[in-house]
Amino acid sequence: MRMRTVTVTGHGSAPAVPDSAVVRVAAVRRAAGVAEAFAAVSASVERIGEVARRHTEPHRIASQGLNVWTWHDNQGEARGFEARHGLAIGCPDLTAAGSLLTDLAQEIGDALQLDGVTLEVSDPAAAQGRAREAAYADARERAAQLAALSDATLGAVQQVVEGGGARPMETGELARAASTSTARIEPGETRIGAGVTVTFELL
Structure with missing residues (x-):
């Protein structure tokens, strides 16, 4: 089968x-x-x-x-x-x-x-790791919903492929400064994105 x-x-x-x-x-x-x-x-x-x-x-x-x-x-x-x-x-x-x-x-x-x-971000590795974990959790949640709609449950993971899902960075603002002062750059916060494609067995 x-x-x-x-x-x-x-x-x-x-x-x-x-x-x-x-x-x-x-x-x-x-x-x-x-x-x-x-x-x-x-x-x-x-x-x-x-x-x-x-x-x-x-x-x-x-x-x-x-x-x-x-x-x-x-x-x-x-x-x-x-x-x-x-x-x-x-x-x-x-x-x-x-x-x-x-x-x-x-x-x-x-x-x-x-x-x-x-x-x-000069060293995005830590944020990339957290984004990857969030992407995997999102994939499992989506798969569980689809399995339930198909009157099935999730089985073992068959394949995991990383890629896609990167989101544009939200940069900070370049503040105006008088010619006698130093221009101040506000870093703000950005979001590092990740995408994971996962294949699950259906039981």
């Missing part, structure tokens, strides 16, 4: 507090010619790198794209060229990220463009 089974996917999550950050910025410069725009943005990027190395390790500073295009005024007329060079700067903690943002704003000035700050 063929074994009857039920396969379900459980989802779970666990809270975690972000403790590191990736700051995404760009240098943007305009000039009459391509070469001038490129040279100006390159100089700004070099300065950004110098500031960033005061707050993080050099290997955590990475270019994210370099573009040069024709710049048009509000009437649609070509006025020159605009160059943009983006960078992602990984910071070991939120205090370093806040200090980095403050120094960049003060030292790079109007050539700086802030693209965003992504907060991360």
Whole structure:
């Protein structure tokens, strides 16, 4: 007789507090010619790198794209060229990220463009474990309900497959700060997600 089974996917999550950050910025410069725009943005990027190395390790500073295009005024007329060079700067903690943002704003000035700050959990293993446990419990509960609806009970586990179910992170807020103070980044709380697909025997 063929074994009857039920396969379900459980989802779970666990809270975690972000403790590191990736700051995404760009240098943007305009000039009459391509070469001038490129040279100006390159100089700004070099300065950004110098500031960033005061707050993080050099290997955590990475270019994210370099573009040069024709710049048009509000009437649609070509006025020159605009160059943009983006960078992602990984910071070991939120205090370093806040200090980095403050120094960049003060030292790079109007050539700086802030693209965003992504907060991360540097060691998510513990939260992932709790999320996995919650996902397995959810899978068992779902399977038990389906078994009852089928006039059966759950038997032994036949297969467990991990994957799916990750939830987007809810990041903290980047607080506004005056130019004379250090930008404060609020970590808030994020949730680490997990998904588990389990096959149970039906008795």
